[in-house]
Amino acid sequence: MGQNIIQYDEVDSTNQLAKEQAENNAKEGTVVIAEKQVAAKGRVGRKFSSPKGGIWLSCILRPDLKPVLATRATYLSSLALAKTIAELTNLDPKIKWPNDVLLNGAKVSGILTEMGAELDQINYLIVGLGINANIDKKNLPVEVQDRATTLYHELGQKIDRIKFVQYLLKFIEESYRQINDFNALLEEWKKYAYTIGKKVVVSSARNKISGIAIDIAEDGALILEVDGQEKKVYSGDVSLRHQ
Numbered sequence: 001m002g003q004n005i006i007q008y009d010e011v012d013s014t015n016q017l018a019k020e021q022a023e024n025n026a027k028e029g030t031v032v033i034a035e036k037q038v039a040a041k042g043r044v045g046r047k048f049s050s051p052k053g054g055i056w057l058s059c060i061l062r063p064d065l066k067p068v069l070a071t072r073a074t075y076l077s078s079l080a081l082a083k084t085i086a087e088l089t090n091l092d093p094k095i096k097w098p099n100d101v102l103l104n105g106a107k108v109s110g111i112l113t114e115m116g117a118e119l120d121q122i123n124y125l126i127v128g129l130g131i132n133a134n135i136d137k138k139n140l141p142v143e144v145q146d147r148a149t150t151l152y153h154e155l156g157q158k159i160d161r162i163k164f165v166q167y168l169l170k171f172i173e174e175s176y177r178q179i180n181d182f183n184a185l186l187e188e189w190k191k192y193a194y195t196i197g198k199k200v201v202v203s204s205a206r207n208k209i210s211g212i213a214i215d216i217a218e219d220g221a222l223i224l225e226v227d228g229q230e231k232k233v234y235s236g237d238v239s240l241r242h243q
């Protein structure tokens with residue numbers, strides 16, 4: 001991972017550039033990284049603020065997997081990020097299903113996995129990670145400040161971003177080697193899971209489901225216990241139910 005790093009000062013979105021690289025046959029492990037993104041997106045087209053001081057990168061992966069298993073990349077990247085934070089700081093990262101890494105309950109990163117597939121085979125996966133690293137919280141949009149945080153805000157000092165990226169890529173590579181053995185990856189992921197065992201509400205554009213988050217299925221779905229029955233949820237926003 002990262003043998004080929006393409007570095008920019010300012011880009012629209014590292015995911016977009018990585019996608020173009022992937023479509024031009026860039027090798028697996030290619031990483032696109034920028035100091036600043038001006039049009040980065042989160043899930044379902046949401047905006048992701050990416051000012052200077054953060055770590056904004058996208059990796060190209062080419063797993064031998066069926067497209068339905070692409071969500072595994074979200075697990076491996078959130079796990080790698082949580083491990084990096086745990087290894088390099090004294091903070092206690094938690095992962096909120098499916099894609100948020102939290103510090104003290106606030107979101108420190110955004111993760112967006114995108115896919116290119118042909119027939120029934122993944123051609124490439126773009127794993128985009130945005131980390132609020134050396135950013136003053138007041139430089140994030142006002143509307144996210146109450147639920148977002150930055151490493152700088154939590155630690156009271158700047159981190160070494162190069163070292164952070166080195167560890168992050170190392171952990172992504174380690175987890176990527178386990179992509180065909182999802183259970184092993186999940187076991188490790190669950191050590192950081194914030195959602196499992198809690199009463200939650202999962203909202204999507206179509207509906208809201210309340211239940212107890214009991215586990216993650218082999219296909220990446222969140223398993224909820226709803227009125228004594230197990231239900232699988234594949235996407236949506238999780239909030240904790242305080243009752």
Ligand code: ATP
Pocket residue numbers: 041042043044046047048049050099100107108109110111112132140144147148149237238
């Ligand atoms: P949520 O954060 O509500 O769980 P999500 O996981 O779908 O949503 P992402 O795709 O990770 O969201 O990112 C988009 C959302 O993240 C935006 O709607 C905004 O609320 C929030 N956001 C935008 N920029 C940042 C940032 N730099 N740090 C933390 N949160 C941000």
